[in-house]
Structures are given as C-alpha cells and as structure tokens.
Amino acid sequence: MTEETKALVKATAPLIKQQGEAITQTMYPILFERYPGAKELFKNASDNQHKKLAASIYAYAANIDRLEALGKAIETIAAAHVKTKIKPEHYPWVRDALLSAIKKVLDDKATPEVIDAWGEAYDFLANVLIQREKELYKNS
Numbered sequence: 577m578t579e580e581t582k583a584l585v586k587a588t589a590p591l592i593k594q595q596g597e598a599i600t601q602t603m604y605p606i607l608f609e610r611y612p613g614a615k616e617l618f619k620n621a622s623d624n625q626h627k628k629l630a631a632s633i634y635a636y637a638a639n640i641d642r643l644e645a646l647g648k649a650i651e652t653i654a655a656a657h658v659k660t661k662i663k664p665e666h667y668p669w670v671r672d673a674l675l676s677a678i679k680k681v682l683d684d685k686a687t688p689e690v691i692d693a694w695g696e697a698y699d700f701l702a703n704v705l706i707q708r709e710k711e712l713y714k715n716s
C-alpha cells in the first residue's frame with residue numbers, strides 16, 4: 577500500500593465516521609443482490625452487524641498509518657469469520673459491494689482517486705484477514 581493511498585484513505589476517516597452506517601446499510605442489499613451466495617453466510621448474523629462493520633471500517637481508515645493498533649480487532653474479526661466459514665473467495669464480493677456503497681453514499685466526495693485508494697486499502701486488509709484465518713482454519 578503506498579503512502580499516497582494511506583493519506584487518501586485517512587482523509588476520508590471523518591466522512592466514514594459520519595456516514596459509516598449509511599455505507600454499510602447500503603452495502604448489504606447490494607451484496608445480497610449481486611452475490612446471492614452471501615445470504616447463507618450471514619443467516620445467523622446479529623442485527624447490528626452493519627454497525628460493527630462500519631466501526632471497523634472507520635477504525636481502519638483512522639489507523640491506516642499505524643496498523644499495529646488494529647491487532648486486536650483483526651483477531652476478533654478473523655475469529656468471527658472462521659466461525660461463520662468465510663473463505664478467501666468471498667472477499668471480492670464484499671470488495672465490490674463496499675466500493676459501490678461508498679460511491680453511492682459519498683457521491684461526489686468519492687472521487688476516482690478515493691475509490692482506487694479504498695480498493696487498494698481493502699485488498700491489503702483482506703489479505704491480512706485471509707492469512708490469519710488460514711492459520712486459524714489449519715489449527716482447528
């Protein structure tokens with residue numbers, strides 16, 4: 577992840593704080609419409625799942641220049657993912673739906689540069705989670 581990407585993502589942190597729940601509430605219907613297989617994965621999800629996802633996206637944006645602050649959150653998320661059998665091939669689904677939702681909610685503030693930066697930042701975080709989940713699956 578480049579420094580420029582980190583700076584662009586971090587600059588959106590206040591917007592994500594304000595609009596995070598609107599973004600994730602917009603994301604789930606897109607996710608389930610485009611990837612019907614996702615419905616099964618979320619069938620036992622808590623009612624406030626969109627709030628948890630919004631909080632984690634904000635924490636990521638705010639701490640992207642000091643990722644060590646996210647260690648505990650990574651553990652919690654990876655554990656929840658292994659419990660619900662999330663696999664690497666599911667990550668592009670959320671990437672697509674999340675970026676579409678960011679575009680929709682942030683509208684003209686979601687410039688192509690901002691969307692590209694979020695795409696790169698998502699891939700970085702997705703890889704961290706996928707690696708951790710791989711270890712947890714192996715040990716389970």
Ligand code: HEM
Nearest residue numbers: 617618621622625628629632653656660666667670701702
């Ligand atoms: C970078 C990408 C992702 C982030 C930041 C993220 C974040 C989170 C967070 C914060 C939680 C709640 C953990 C807790 O219990 O406190 C969670 C749980 C969960 N995530 Fe993800 N997630 C990502 C990718 C995915 C993908 C790709 C899928 C599947 C398509 C997915 C499906 C789920 C499910 C089913 C749960 C459990 C919900 C529940 O039991 O209430 N996540 N995730």
